Amino acid sequence: MKDRRAMNTVLLITAIIIFLPVIVILVWTVTARWPWPGLLPESYTLRTLEELLFGSNQLTEILLSSIMLATLVAVIGTVIAMMTARATEIYRIRGRQAVGIAALLPLLVPGTVFAMGIQVSLIRMHLNDTIAGVVLVHLVAALPYCVTIMMDVTAAVGDSLEEQAAVLGAGPFRSFIDASLPGIMPGVLSSASMAYIISYSQYFTTLLAGGGRIKTLALVLVPYIQSGDRALASIYSTVFVGSALIVFFLLEAAIHRIMRKGR
Amino acid sequence: MKRRDKIVSALLLTPFMLVTALVLIAIVNIVIQSLGYMPVFDLYDVTLKYYAEVLKRPEVLQSLGVSLKVSFISSLAAAAAGTLICAALVRTGRTRGGMLYTVRLPILVPHTVVALFTVAMLSQTGLFARIAYAGGIIGDYTEFPGILYGTGYFGVIIAYIWKEAPFIAYFSLALMSGISGTLGEAAENLGASPFRSFMHITLPLSLPAIAKGFLIVLVFSFGGYELPLLLGATLPKAFPVYTYIEFLKPDFKLRPYAMAMNGMTLILSLLMALIYAVCMKRLMKKLGGGYEG
Numbered sequence: 227m228k229d230r231r232a233m234n235t236v237l238l239i240t241a242i243i244i245f246l247p248v249i250v251i252l253v254w255t256v257t258a259r260w261p262w263p264g265l266l267p268e269s270y271t272l273r274t275l276e277e278l279l280f281g282s283n284q285l286t287e288i289l290l291s292s293i294m295l296a297t298l299v300a301v302i303g304t305v306i307a308m309m310t311a312r313a314t315e316i317y318r319i320r321g322r323q324a325v326g327i328a329a330l331l332p333l334l335v336p337g338t339v340f341a342m343g344i345q346v347s348l349i350r351m352h353l354n355d356t357i358a359g360v361v362l363v364h365l366v367a368a369l370p371y372c373v374t375i376m377m378d379v380t381a382a383v384g385d386s387l388e389e390q391a392a393v394l395g396a397g398p399f400r401s402f403i404d405a406s407l408p409g410i411m412p413g414v415l416s417s418a419s420m421a422y423i424i425s426y427s428q429y430f431t432t433l434l435a436g437g438g439r440i441k442t443l444a445l446v447l448v449p450y451i452q453s454g455d456r457a458l459a460s461i462y463s464t465v466f467v468g469s470a471l472i473v474f475f476l477l478e479a480a481i482h483r484i485m486r487k488g489r
Numbered sequence: 490m491k492r493r494d495k496i497v498s499a500l501l502l503t504p505f506m507l508v509t510a511l512v513l514i515a516i517v518n519i520v521i522q523s524l525g526y527m528p529v530f531d532l533y534d535v536t537l538k539y540y541a542e543v544l545k546r547p548e549v550l551q552s553l554g555v556s557l558k559v560s561f562i563s564s565l566a567a568a569a570a571g572t573l574i575c576a577a578l579v580r581t582g583r584t585r586g587g588m589l590y591t592v593r594l595p596i597l598v599p600h601t602v603v604a605l606f607t608v609a610m611l612s613q614t615g616l617f618a619r620i621a622y623a624g625g626i627i628g629d630y631t632e633f634p635g636i637l638y639g640t641g642y643f644g645v646i647i648a649y650i651w652k653e654a655p656f657i658a659y660f661s662l663a664l665m666s667g668i669s670g671t672l673g674e675a676a677e678n679l680g681a682s683p684f685r686s687f688m689h690i691t692l693p694l695s696l697p698a699i700a701k702g703f704l705i706v707l708v709f710s711f712g713g714y715e716l717p718l719l720l721g722a723t724l725p726k727a728f729p730v731y732t733y734i735e736f737l738k739p740d741f742k743l744r745p746y747a748m749a750m751n752g753m754t755l756i757l758s759l760l761m762a763l764i765y766a767v768c769m770k771r772l773m774k775k776l777g778g779g780y781e782g
Contacts, residue, residue: 229580229683229684230580230581233576233577233580233581234577234581236573236574236577237574237577237578237581237583237588240574240577240591240592240655241588241591243651244591244592244594244595244651244655245591246610246616247606247607247609247610247651248594248606250606250609250610250616251602251605251606251609254609262614262619262622262630263618263619263622263623263630264619265616265619265620265623305504306504306505306508307505309501309502309504309505310501310502310504310505312498312501313498313499313501313502317494317497317498317501319498319502325502325505328509329505329509331509331512331513332509332512333705333708333709334708334758334759334762335512335515335516335712335755335758336708336709336711336712336713336729336754336755336758337709337712337714338712338713338714338729338732338733338751338754339515339519339712339729339751339754339755339758340512340515342519342732342733342736342747342748342751343514343515343516343518343519343748343751344511344514344515344518346518346522347511347514347515347518362508362511363511365508366508366511366512369505369508369509373505423596423597426599427599427600427601429599429600429601429714429715430714430715430733444599444601447601447602447605448601448715448718448719451601451604451605451608451719452719456605456608456609459605460605460609463601463602463605466599466601466602467597467598467599467602470597470599471597474597
């Protein structure tokens with residue numbers, strides 16, 4: 227199978243290109259000196275790491291506020307998407323397609339344009355420089371993905387089980403929780419995962435809506451990259467991506483468990 | 490629909506409508522302010538002069554050119570590379586597991602971190618420059634090409650491709666593996682070579698997903714801020730970076746200029762979507778016609 231071998235080579239090259247920068251940044255986090263033109267650092271240290279964990283640095287605080295913000299967006303975004311999908315796929319309202327198209331609208335308006343456009347309104351609603359304001363603009367960025375995912379999975383699961391539960395005497399809320407929710411749970415978790423990652427990565431929208439007062443990892447990382455402090459920038463990046471990966475894999479593991487149980 | 494159902498579904502839709510309304514409000518704000526109507530600052534005349542004046546600035550056109558170039562080149566390359574990666578995943582049967590997680594990794598990496606990756610690899614003291622020195626290709630780091638911070642924006646383009654090619658691969662995977670497993674296999678059973686079956690069956694039928702992914706990354710990179718800020722040249726700046734500088738000017742009478750620039754980004758983004766919609770309609774017709782004929 228010549229073509230299969232070629233395709234395996236493509237994947238190998240892809241994996242190398244993806245992992246190489248990750249490895250280099252991980253090396254940078256423990257580098258003391260890495261002068262030109264060495265291929266490897268001259269000396270290693272745990273100093274930057276120590277300073278970060280035990281020093282006066284606010285990393286822990288910023289990490290926690292980033293996680294909290296992203297979790298809020300993930301939960302609210304997914305609940306909104308669940309409600310929307312229920313209206314379009316179970317109640318089958320007129321204008322279902324219009325909702326689907328409206329959901330994609332934020333993808334056609336660049337984040338920079340949206341953030342600069344909405345700022346006046348956020349100020350008028352006294353939401354500028356507040357967590358609520360930042361959550362709102364992050365929701366706009368996350369909802370296209372949440373709604374698409376939830377509409378797909380809700381349409382696939384339907385409400386037949388729920389109707390049976392209702393016939394057997396369960397109330398509407400109870401029948402939804404017990405009959406439909408388990409079926410759409412994989413969608414709920416992937417929607418939450420997507421929203422979490424999107425909120426976590428936002429830079430410009432957080433900067434404008436938060437006015438610099440709401441600090442996230444994305445925000446504090448930029449000055450380190452600009453100043454060329456590669457060791458510190460690398461540590462922040464590692465914490466940034468590492469914490470996102472942990473949340474992502476926890477949710478992935480949960481999805482797999484549910485899928486296996488369902489079979 | 491029963492009356493009760495109508496009320497319930499309206500309630501269910503309300504939060505979605507409210508969030509979507511924010512996008513429309515932002516658009517309306519941009520349109521109104523870019524036309525010079527800002528009562529708070531005693532600007533009442535509705536005029537197109539801000540657009541006209543902005544368009545006359547040479548640096549605006551240069552910035553627009555840079556952003557269009559970066560977004561088109563990076564998105565086209567990402568679509569091509571993404572399709573290849575997707576085809577490789579399907580062909581080797583690695584549509585789940587470790588390799589798929591590897592491909593999904595760049596989707597999880599924020600743009601700010603992608604910028605740091607790019608600096609660590611491609612700057613004049615980055616890993617590639619060191620490898621080039623070790624291999625005797627260059628004698629000093631000044632001889633390594635200035636990929637970053639140059640007017641060619643190559644660093645930004647490469648960074649976008651690293652991030653968006655996997656996105657397109659992942660975005661197209663469900664459709665492509667579905668088609669390849671059914672119609673593509675059927676073609677091979679009828680004697681078509683894997684390459685021929687891919688080019689004539691799987692690829693054309695996967696185009697809707699690839700094109701949609703292309704549009705998403707095109708609009709995103711056209712309006713993207715972090716990568717050109719961190720990896721781009723001082724002049725000309727990418728259009729969103731330039732727009733934000735204009736937006737930050739403390740004299741509020743200048744605000745309509747920034748908003749006119751946002752309006753231009755908006756118009757161009759919607760134009761991209763429109764062209765996409767027209768092309769998709771044609772493609773669907775062609776594919777649909779192919780089935781019948």
